[in-house]
Amino acid sequence: MEVTKKKLEDAAAENVISLQQADALYEFLIAQSQDVxxxxxxxxxxxxxxxxxxxxxxxxxxxxxxxxxxxxxxxxxxxxxxxxxxxxxxxxxxxxxxxxxxxxxxxxxxxxxxxxxxxxxxxxxxxxxxxxxxxxxxxxxxxxxxxxxxxxxxxxxxxxxxxxxxxxxxxxxxxxxxxxxxxxxxxxxTWELRKLVSLYSGLLLIGLAFWIDIRSHKKADYAFWVYIFGVIAFWGGLSSQHSDSELSKFIYLCINLIMIGVGVMLVRRVFVVFGALGCCGYLGYLASDVFRDSWLFPAALTAMGLGIVYLGVLWQKHEKAITQKSRLFLPVSLRELLEAKS
Structure with a gap:
């Protein structure tokens, strides 16, 4: 959530804080974020x-x-x-x-x-x-x-x-x-070797970025660029793989959905952006190849989209309770990282 001067003034207008406190808080936040x-x-x-x-x-x-x-x-x-x-x-x-x-x-x-x-x-x-x-x-x-x-x-x-x-x-x-x-x-x-090297080196960079994130999240965002190039290398290598198997293509969709989930959890937009691109690519493949002449596909896709929206509504209602319970099972270092980003 971005805190702006307008939001602080609105809070003062609702008597949540005084106008003087709003001005002082805004100046404090500006000073704190000048290096960000x-x-x-x-x-x-x-x-x-x-x-x-x-x-x-x-x-x-x-x-x-x-x-x-x-x-x-x-x-x-x-x-x-x-x-x-x-x-x-x-x-x-x-x-x-x-x-x-x-x-x-x-x-x-x-x-x-x-x-x-x-x-x-x-x-x-x-x-x-x-x-x-x-x-x-x-x-x-x-x-x-x-x-x-x-x-x-x-x-x-x-x-x-x-x-x-x-x-x-x-x-x-x-x-x-x-x-x-x-x-x-x-x-x-060869091109095949390039794709595999990109895929696995991307995974290694993502793992390195995650390790840096856990170690340094209290200091500064040193993992930002490693995440970016790791995701680009991994997703590029993954998306350039060729397969005639529908199962492999579905697994590709699942990997991209996992990337979106990881991006939301770690508050890393690069995972969400590339995961969304991969999902769109898979849906485009279904629309242009598998269900090219099916009138039912757009209707099913619409129902799926609305279902996801409703899932978001349910998540919003129970997010706090689910988050608190699920984090109890995580290692302390990972729990601290997620709490710092929430």
Missing amino acids: PRFTFTHVLYYLGGLIAIGAMTLFMNLGWEAFGGAGIFFISLLYAGVGLKFSNSFSGNGLTIPAGICATFVVCLTPLTIYGVQQWMGVWPDESAYRDYHRYIKWHWLYMEFGTLAIGALIAWKYKYPFLIMPIAVTLWYMTMDIAAMISGGDY
């Missing part, structure tokens, strides 16, 4: 600028930088990293946590480029690929850049403790699973 990402114009500017700078050094890097040679790329990257750390420390000193975290993340994202420069400089780069291919293709020798990024990312995250720093670490873990699979398979990275 919100959909405000200021925060949009922060993240837009940060993502443009990060994208310039990663996704949008062009071949023009190859003209500097390995040594040039290495020293320019170090210069950029120094500037990023300087800005991060300056923002942190002024209490601007979000831009400080974005600048620290920019430094972590420079790590693959820096390592690439060193390898080119020392003449140990194994083929004719360029740095801009790092985010486009799967190759085993990216692993040097990925291990280095994990090391620098872990070091900076340990020192600065900004949640946004987990983003490049999560992306790197995702990349690493694919590149390790390419190395193990001897470079024979």
